[in-house]
Amino acid sequence: GNSVTQMEGPVTLSEEAFLTINCTYTATGYPSLFWYVQYPGEGLQLLLKATKADDKGSNKGFEATYRKETTSFHLEKGSVQVSDSAVYFCALTEANSGYALNFGKGTSLLVTP
Amino acid sequence: KAGVTQTPRYLIKTRGQQVTLSCSPISGHRSVSWYQQTPGQGLQFLFEYFSETQRNKGNFPGRFSGRQFSNSRSEMNVSTLELGDSALYLCASSTDLPDTQYFGPGTRLTVL
Numbered sequence: 001g002n003s004v005t006q007m008e009g010p011v012t013l014s015e016e017a018f019l020t021i022n023c024t025y026t027a028t029g030y031p032s033l034f035w036y037v038q039y040p041g042e043g044l045q046l047l048l049k050a051t052k053a054d055d056k057g058s059n060k061g062f063e064a065t066y067r068k069e070t071t072s073f074h075l076e077k078g079s080v081q082v083s084d085s086a087v088y089f090c091a092l093t094e095a096n097s098g099y100a101l102n103f104g105k106g107t108s109l110l111v112t113p
Numbered sequence: 114k115a116g117v118t119q120t121p122r123y124l125i126k127t128r129g130q131q132v133t134l135s136c137s138p139i140s141g142h143r144s145v146s147w148y149q150q151t152p153g154q155g156l157q158f159l160f161e162y163f164s165e166t167q168r169n170k171g172n173f174p175g176r177f178s179g180r181q182f183s184n185s186r187s188e189m190n191v192s193t194l195e196l197g198d199s200a201l202y203l204c205a206s207s208t209d210l211p212d213t214q215y216f217g218p219g220t221r222l223t224v225l
Contacts, residue, residue: 032211036216042218042219043117043119043203043216043217043218043219044203044205044216045216046213046214046215046216049213089156091156093210093211095211097169098161098168098169098210099161099169099210099211100146100158100161100169100171101146101148101156101158101205101214102158103155103156104155105155106155106156
């Protein structure tokens with residue numbers, strides 16, 4: 001089957017610090033990869049996605065590159081803001097599971113002023 | 114374009130009761146998926162509907178069921194509620210899979 005592993009949180013950073021949240025996956029085929037973000041009391045928002053190897057997804061200063069050789073999709077941001085405080089979920093979809101989203105456990109990020 | 118809407122936003126039930134949750138997808142979206150989010154198990158896929166047909170199902174007991182109407186609105190039902198069913202239930206819509214899934218705000222179910 002397929003699975004997603006992401007680093008345990010919580011992650012606490014000062015404003016303007018560099019962010020990396022690690023995500024690795026196992027899959028039997030050719031998955032699409034996603035980062036979703038969940039703010040307190042809300043549903044999930046798509047942050048970025050990549051559908052094939054070497055694709056880079058980017059949005060709102062966040063980036064992630066689909067690395068097939070290391071089965072990774074690490075999330076990065078050069079300078080975090082307090083408003084980035086949220087829970088971040090790495091996820092994949094694959095044809096052999098009907099494209100259901102398979103999520104990692106989530107990483108809580110707290111950015112302090 | 115309006116986003117995915119879910120009603121109600123909060124619900125409190127007691128063990129043994131049943132509950133129905135509703136999801137209205139983004140206009141033009143025909144695929145609706147449901148996910149359960151709990152602190153212990155994280156986000157888990159329940160089922161997916163397209164054109165009123167269940168196309169995919171996750172690993173949940175038969176107490177969890179759903180349906181989709183001709184206007185693509187979907188409902189999920191949980192019968193004989195258990196304490197462990199307390200969770201945030203999220204609905205996501207897509208034009209069709211594998212296109213991107215967009216989530217609603219969720220329904221917070223508490224079972225006492």
